[in-house]
Amino acid sequence: MRSGRTLDAIRSTLEAHYGAPAAPRTTDPFALILWEQVAYLADDEKRLAAFGRLEERVGLTADAILAARPKTLTEIAAQGGSIASGERAERMRESARRVVADWGGNLRTVLELPLADAKRALMKFPMIGEPGAEKILLFTHAHPLLAPDSNGLRALLRLGYGKEGRNYAQSYRSVREATLPELREDCDWLISLHELLRVHGRMLCRRSAPRCGECPLAEVCEFGMNR
Helix, strand or coil, X not given: CCCCCCHHHHHHHHHHHHCCCCCCCXXXXXXXXXXXXCCCCCCHHHHHHHHHHHHHHCCCCHHHHHHCXXXXXXXXXXXXXXXXXXXXXXXXXXXXXXXXXXXXXXXHHHHHCCHHHHHHHHCCCCCCCHHHHHHHHHHCCCCCCCCCCHHHHHHHHHCCCCCCCCCHHHHHHHHHHHHHXXXXXXXXXXXXXXXXXXXXXXXXXXXXXXXXXXXXXHHHCHHHHCC
């Protein structure tokens, strides 16, 4: 049984603890795809540095990515993590080719589609699954969704929203369904909640060695109370 703490109260408590989150680095759908592809298993600082380097040296449009030398894209991707940097560089080029071929060079058109169609279109891009597609639609203010990343998902599960599934997709959908009754039709509120949960999962509600003694939600967290 989930605690009586609401998502709105959770958001307010986390904001009081961590401070108001910064706005997303970009609200452009193609740039958000590049944000996911330019780094892998990287912390926020490394991802931001790699994305900034991509913006500075190449640009964030499909045409700019296609005009860049493959070596340059690989070097920038390596700054976001050495694992599969060449493959990630090619994924950026593949995504740019798709934007040009399918969307006339402007992916913003996808934001005008109904939710199911927009998700399907975005999930055709490399490294973009259902959570990533929903995050793009949230950060672009196209659809008011709660699309928690792995850190936010873990925090919500421990707070009693949804159930751990046999795989990540099942857990994600369970949490999404459990949170629906409390969501607002307010993208700014949802983005704030998304970011605060993500930070909380990284800082305190860690997968291993969670710091429950420092958690501002400890008194209403099922996981923490049962430790």
